[in-house]
Amino acid sequence: MTLACPPTVSDPSVRSAVARLRHEFPEVGPRxxxxxxxxxxxxxxxxxxxxxxxxxxxxxxxxxxVSLD
Incomplete structure (x- = not known):
């Protein structure tokens, strides 16, 4: 997996996914x-x-x- 540099402009598709996935994967750090x-x-x-x-x-x-398996 290639890691991307954080974009400077906030993207709604990123914000909404992060919000939901943080609740779904509390064992994974927010960063x-x-x-x-x-x-x-x-x-x-x-x-x-x-x-x-x-x-x-x-x-x-x-x-x-996959990362948690």
């Missing part, structure tokens, strides 16, 4: 969740804007689950 979500957002940058929130959250959730 790690933010990094995973931002990385997923960067990797999905060519996707349609309307699909981004769901795609980012799904990909980040999968990666967090």
């Amino acid at each position: 790690s969740i933010v990094l995973v979500v931002r990385t997923c957002r960067e990797e999905l940058r060519g996707s349609p804007d309307g699909a981004l929130p769901e795609l980012v959250e799904r990909l980040a959730r999968q990666r967090l689950r």
